[in-house]
Amino acid sequence: MGSIGTTLLMKGFGRPDGALGRFGGWLMARGNGPTEKHLVKLAQIQPKEHVIVLGPGPGVGLRMAAKYAAIVVGVDPSDTMLRAAKHRSLDLVEAGKIQLINGDAANTHQPDHAASVVMSVNNVQLWPDLPAAFAEIRRVMKPNGRLLISVHKKWAPPDLAAVLQQAGFTDVTAATWDPPGRRTPTAAVYTASR
DSSP, X not given: OOHHHHHHHIIIIISOOHHHHHHHHHHHHHHTHHXXXXXXXXXXXXXXXXXXXXXXXXXXXXXXXXXXXXXXEEEESOHHHHHHHHHHTHHHHHTTSEEEEEOBTTBXXXXXXXXXXXXXXXOGGGOSOHHHHHHHHXXXXXXXXXXXXXXEGGGOOTTXXXXXXHTTOEEEEEEEEOXXXXXXXXXXXXXXXX
16 A cells, blocks of 8 residues: 555544544444444443543444443544544543543553453554553553453454463453444454453
8 A cells, every 4th residue: 555545544544633534433433333332241341340442433332331330531542533532422521431531552641450441442453562552551450350352353463362461461362253234344352351
């Protein structure tokens, strides 16, 4: 892909920005929404839990997680996506149930051992430094915290389950899930514990 194609892809999906980012967010809400909801169900979030959603995009999974958790923190490097997530969940942001932070998987701006659950849908393939990201995730997770990552199977980083184990996570599982819809690709779903 040429540099123009790469730039368009990054502005639409990698680090959404401007009109392309808003359009990418619209597509993400429709394409990733079912997988985000699936991960929230898998997480079995409890009422007193603190949840971190890495790369919440337009906030579909963020809003659903907030139905169950005490607090949900969305961490995204895109101001465009943070605005979209705030727009989708303004009532929950104003109530303090959802917090939105500019950051990324390697820099969440969260305190040590804060989160019971950390989730990510279709952005692990964009993290430039997986070891740094997983070290940060382990730092912010409580002991026995749960990590759930989903990514389109075709974009999954090679040997991600092994990378999670090398990063110190336990109970690592890898599975696939077929979201509803004819055009939605199969998702690779990874779960792990701290």
